[in-house]
Structure formats: structure tokens, C-alpha cells
Amino acid sequence: MSEIIKLDKLTRKFGSMTAVKDVSFGVEKGSIFGFLGPNGSGKSTVIRMLCGLLEPTSGDAWLDGASVRENSERIKRNIGYMSQSFSLYRDLTVEENLAFYGRIYGLRRERLRKRIEESMELSGITSKRKQLSGTLSGGWKQRLALACSMLHEPGIIFLDEPTAGIDPVARRDLWELLFQLSKEGVTLFVTTHYMDEAERCTHIGYIFLSELMVCGKPAELKMMPEVTPAGTVWLEASSDRITQALSLMKKAPGVMDATIFGESIHIRAREGFGEREAALALEAGGVSLESFRAVKPSLEDVFVSLTRERLKARGAA
Amino acid sequence: MNFLTTFSAIVFKEALHLRRDPVTLVVTIAIPIFQLIVFGYAIDMEVKNIPTAVFDADRRAGSRELIAALANTEYFDFRENVSSEAELREAIVSGRARVGIHIPPDFTAGALNGSGSSFQALVDGSDSTVAMQAVNVVNSVGLMQSVGRLGRVDIEKLPVDARPRVLFNPDLKSANFFVPGLVGLIMQIVTVFLTAFAVVREKENGTIETLLATPLSRGGLMLGKLVPYAFVGFFEICVVLTLMRFVFGVRVNGDVGLLLLMCFVFLFTALGLGLLISTAAKNQAQAMQMALLVMLPSVLLSGFVFPRESMPAIIYYFSFLIPLTYFIEILRGIILRGADLSSLWSQALALAVYGAAILSLSTLRFSKKLS
Ligand SMILES: Nc1ncnc2c1ncn2[C@@H]1O[C@H](COP(=O)(O)OP(=O)(O)OP(=O)(O)O)[C@@H](O)[C@H]1O
Numbered sequence A: 001m002s003e004i005i006k007l008d009k010l011t012r013k014f015g016s017m018t019a020v021k022d023v024s025f026g027v028e029k030g031s032i033f034g035f036l037g038p039n040g041s042g043k044s045t046v047i048r049m050l051c052g053l054l055e056p057t058s059g060d061a062w063l064d065g066a067s068v069r070e071n072s073e074r075i076k077r078n079i080g081y082m083s084q085s086f087s088l089y090r091d092l093t094v095e096e097n098l099a100f101y102g103r104i105y106g107l108r109r110e111r112l113r114k115r116i117e118e119s120m121e122l123s124g125i126t127s128k129r130k131q132l133s134g135t136l137s138g139g140w141k142q143r144l145a146l147a148c149s150m151l152h153e154p155g156i157i158f159l160d161e162p163t164a165g166i167d168p169v170a171r172r173d174l175w176e177l178l179f180q181l182s183k184e185g186v187t188l189f190v191t192t193h194y195m196d197e198a199e200r201c202t203h204i205g206y207i208f209l210s211e212l213m214v215c216g217k218p219a220e221l222k223m224m225p226e227v228t229p230a231g232t233v234w235l236e237a238s239s240d241r242i243t244q245a246l247s248l249m250k251k252a253p254g255v256m257d258a259t260i261f262g263e264s265i266h267i268r269a270r271e272g273f274g275e276r277e278a279a280l281a282l283e284a285g286g287v288s289l290e291s292f293r294a295v296k297p298s299l300e301d302v303f304v305s306l307t308r309e310r311l312k313a314r315g316a317a
Numbered sequence B: 001m002n003f004l005t006t007f008s009a010i011v012f013k014e015a016l017h018l019r020r021d022p023v024t025l026v027v028t029i030a031i032p033i034f035q036l037i038v039f040g041y042a043i044d045m046e047v048k049n050i051p052t053a054v055f056d057a058d059r060r061a062g063s064r065e066l067i068a069a070l071a072n073t074e075y076f077d078f079r080e081n082v083s084s085e086a087e088l089r090e091a092i093v094s095g096r097a098r099v100g101i102h103i104p105p106d107f108t109a110g111a112l113n114g115s116g117s118s119f120q121a122l123v124d125g126s127d128s129t130v131a132m133q134a135v136n137v138v139n140s141v142g143l144m145q146s147v148g149r150l151g152r153v154d155i156e157k158l159p160v161d162a163r164p165r166v167l168f169n170p171d172l173k174s175a176n177f178f179v180p181g182l183v184g185l186i187m188q189i190v191t192v193f194l195t196a197f198a199v200v201r202e203k204e205n206g207t208i209e210t211l212l213a214t215p216l217s218r219g220g221l222m223l224g225k226l227v228p229y230a231f232v233g234f235f236e237i238c239v240v241l242t243l244m245r246f247v248f249g250v251r252v253n254g255d256v257g258l259l260l261l262m263c264f265v266f267l268f269t270a271l272g273l274g275l276l277i278s279t280a281a282k283n284q285a286q287a288m289q290m291a292l293l294v295m296l297p298s299v300l301l302s303g304f305v306f307p308r309e310s311m312p313a314i315i316y317y318f319s320f321l322i323p324l325t326y327f328i329e330i331l332r333g334i335i336l337r338g339a340d341l342s343s344l345w346s347q348a349l350a351l352a353v354y355g356a357a358i359l360s361l362s363t364l365r366f367s368k369k370l371s
């Protein structure tokens, strides 16, 4: 597979603060690349550099072979960008905003009209076409911004937290749309804080404290030795009194970490910690074990473990 | 090609903004009308009916004739008769009178026996325009009286007859001199403010973020932001010129077509100045301050208030940097003197070059990166 986006030691400083440090990775054409990381880790800054809005301090990136340092104007023709905060014209209607951006990209007459209808249809905003965009609710604003970013049929779309603040049904619709676009060969670069969305991505990059920590397919990340070091296992237990069970489990000998994961408890423990040990630990507090099984780590487990490792390494250094 | 695409898209968008916000549009059009009328009337340089007190110690035919002659000019309004020099002085100090006429007891007698007579005018110098006017009128009335007495010569046949004639503004109406300049100044104020917020507003509202991610052309953006306001400004200037003609009675002696063409050139320059401010400012408050900073020298140094010829050399050369300087010269030239392009071409050229330079500068200054 060809890498349509390629970053090489991309770095950006604001004054003395380094917002993005030596980030290198590649994104395959047609993939849905999920870019994750805590608040302030540098996700939006990376996207802005890729879209040609910010000059990299050092390093470079290529989109479809064009360097963001030298050819950002050429790149801009073939990308769509949906910014994290709403940045369309509040005193223009949904349709007028689309018409303006369509014209900027050089769409005219029939083709402009057709593309406006299509993108309104796809993002489900046709019913609001005459409404001033400033008066739309948060979720509808997101949909308009999405419609705007794909209006000119770009090959790459950058979506900075497209699902922040939108309802579950709309969220599902949006992901359906992303899958469809990806099937048509469009590359999607998406940031999100939702783990279920991360699981849906074909590829994941995780950035922490301005540095890229891992990059790969979700399944690959879960197999990483750093996440499951030799001698440790990932387990899942459930109980009727889950909160008491959690605190008991955390204290059990052999358990390294335990967190609530939906209806059950995710446990990282030393090899040899089995159903018998788990039941014993809970019985001590008068709680019964309902089910117990070995599992693969979730993406959340992956990020939490990696982050913890990194912090430990820092503390040691 | 990209330039035209961006240009037409931006014009489309700015026109929508204008249409969405009719209140601002009406206010921007109403303000200059209001300013022209208020300032046009308020700053009337002609001085008439100066409050005057008189101490007439003579009270005979000669003094009565003098007072009548002064009153006839309509410059003096005799409000008070006092009976001592001290009271005369007091009337001026207290502000009740601006001019005090003191006629000594031998005024009529001196005229009759040929020994000559004199009178004194005390003038309050705190307002130089009023004082100057008063001194001139008193002098000329004195001269007329003297001439009249000199053996009763015929005033119509003076040995030397100097007759100054004021050209272009024969009745010396101050509105003629003042209003065309005011038109220029008001147009500058309005137009600079029209575009001063155009770009900075996008920065402040965050809309620049999506805009900059598109392949837009900078020149197309700048010109696209300028053109809709140029139409607003042109409509504006037509209204203001109409008011000048029919409210203040100032006729356009020259070619109206040339006048409008020059107005258009000036509009582009002033709107370009607004854009330059807009690209330099970080937020709207800053843009406002910069626009005001441009305004002050325009008012004081453009020749609108003070004649440029009497400025110190440095200031005089500095005034060439102000576009309003050229525009006021063009306005006065066409409106008052009926001048044509053959005598105004240097100012017109300067204005056009200035406008082109400012627009290019603001285009270059506009960065397609977020700071
Ligand atoms: N224009 C700027 N000037 C100064 N600092 C900035 C600027 N933009 C971003 N930063 C800083 O860079 C760091 C990374 O910011 P960025 O917006 O990229 O984070 P993020 O990963 O997108 O966070 P979030 O999940 O909250 O959106 C932050 O510490 C932020 O304060």
C-alpha cells in the first residue's frame, strides 16, 4: 500500500514550548487514521501543519508527494479540513456557507448545485438548508462543517474531533459516512477522544506529551510486548457488586492493575493469577465472582499502559 | 484563474454579509450625512454680529456717523453703551463684548477744525479668527471715513484705485472653501472604517481557520473584500455631493464625471488603507485604534484645516504621505476652480499610485499562515 501522508520528524514550537516533537509516521491511502492523545498533546497542531495553516519549525510532511513546506498551496486543492471549533460564517445560512466554499474551490453552476445537494444529503443537513449557521445547535454545526469539508471531493479529509458533542445516532451516521468515503478511496485523518471510535479506525496513532508513542493497526497495538510484558496476562471478571469487587481485586496479590470496563472489570495480573485466586480475593470481602476469562487488552488498556510506562521512564531518567 | 475564482467567491460572500446586516449598512450611510450637515453648519468661518460695547465721550454728529458706519457693516452688534474706559474694559474682560469702541470727546471737533481725530478699538484676541476680522473691518471703516473727510473728495475717483477681486469664491462664502474639504475628510473616515475590520473580523471569529485551509488567492481575497465596499462608498459619496450642492449651495464648477472618477480612485486608496490596517491588527479593538491613528494626521495635515503652504518644511513633506491631501486638492480644484485633468494630473496620479501601492502591500502583508 502507498503512503499518501508521510511525516518526517515534524516539529512545531510556540516560543520555547514544543507542541509537536519529531513526529514521524505514514498513513495509507483509503485508510481511516485515528489520531489519539490527551488534551494538549499536539493533535490539532499536527493537523494544522498538514493542512498548511502552520509552518513546521523543523521536519517536513508530504501529502500525495507534495511537501507542506514547499507546496502547501497545491496540497490545499486536494484536502478538506474540519476544524475543532466551528469556523464557518454564522451570519450565512447552511446553503450559503456551502455555496461560498464551493466557489472558493472553483465549483460552478450545475456542478456547484449538485455538490451542495449531495453533501447536504450525506451529512443529513438538507432540512436545515435555509437556517443561519450561527443558530444551529452544536451537532448540526458539526454536520455542516463536515459537509463543507467534503464539498469539493478531496482525496484527503482532516476531521478534528468531528463527533465532539453530537448524539449517538448522529455519531453512528457519521461513521457510516466515513466508511463509505474510505471505500471510495478517500483517506480520512480523524482525531477523537472516544475509544469506541478508535476501535473503528483502520489505523491508529497515539501522541503523548508532543511525541508519537505508537502507530499501527488496532490489533497490532494490542499485541505489543510493552502492553503485555512477559509474565503478565489480561483478564476480565464480572460480579454483581462491581465497585466493591474492583477495590477487592486491586488489593489481591498478583494483580497489577484493575479498572472498570463496561459491566466488568479489566485486570492486568501476573501469570498464574487464575479464576481460583480471583474468587478467593472477592470472597474475603463477601462478594461472589460471576464470570472470569482471559481477554486481549482493549485500546484503552494499550494507551493507559503505554502512558504509564512512559511516565515511569521519565521519572527514572 | 485562481484569482478570479477567489475574487468572485469573496465578493459573493461579502455581499451576503452586507445584506444580512442592514442596520450597519444604514448606519454607515447615515453617519456621513449627519456629519456633513452638523459640521458644515457648525464650522462656519464667517464672523458676523460680534458683540460690541461703545464708550462715546463725544456724542455729536461725527461720532454718531462713525458708529452708524461700523454698524452698517453688520460685523458689529452694538449691545452696550458704557460711560468710562474702565467699564469698556470690564465689558470685554467679562466676555459680554468682544470689541470695545472708544471715541474721545474731541472726535467731532477734530474733524471740523481739520486737526484730525482718532478713535480706539479694543479687540479681544482670544479667538484669532474673530479678532482678525474685527481689526480688518475697523481699519477699513476708519479708512473710508478719512477718505470721506479729505476735502470731500469723490470716493469714486480715488487717485489710486486698488480693487482686489476674489476669484472662484467671489462672495467669500466660507462654505465654498470648507465643504469640499469636509466631503473628502468624511469619505476618508467612513471608508477606512468600512474595511478596517474586514480581515481582522475573520481572525477574531475564527473563520480564518477554514478559509486558510483552502487554495484561495491573496489578491483575490483583498480585492474581493474591497469591491463591495467600494460600491457602498460610491453611493455614499454621491449622496454627500448632492447634499453639498443643495444644502450648502456649493456648485461644482468643473466636470462632474471627472469628479466622480477621482472619487472612485480615492475610494480604492482609502479602502486599501483600511485593508492594510486590517491585515496588521490582531483584533478589532486594535484595528479601531490604528484607524484613529491614521485619522488624526489626515484631519490636521491634509490642508483641510491649516493651509499646507504655511506648515514647517518637515510637516509639509510629511503631508504628501496622506492620501487625503491629494484628494482635497482635487476636490477644491474641480469644485471651486473648475480645473480639469491637465492641471490636476499630478495629484490624480499620486492618488492612483498610492492606492495601488497600499493594496499590493496589504496583499503581501496578508499571511496565509496562522500566527
Ligand atoms: N497558537 C498557539 N500559540 C501557543 N501555543 C499553542 C498554540 N496552539 C497550540 N498551542 C499549544 O500547543 C499544545 C498542543 O495543542 P493542540 O491544540 O495541538 O492540542 P490537542 O492535542 O489538539 O488538544 P485537544 O485534545 O484539547 O484538542 C498545547 O499546549 C497548546 O496550548
Ligand SMILES: [Mg+2]
Pocket (backbone or CB within 6 Å): A043, A044, A045, A084, A160
Ligand atoms: Mg485539538
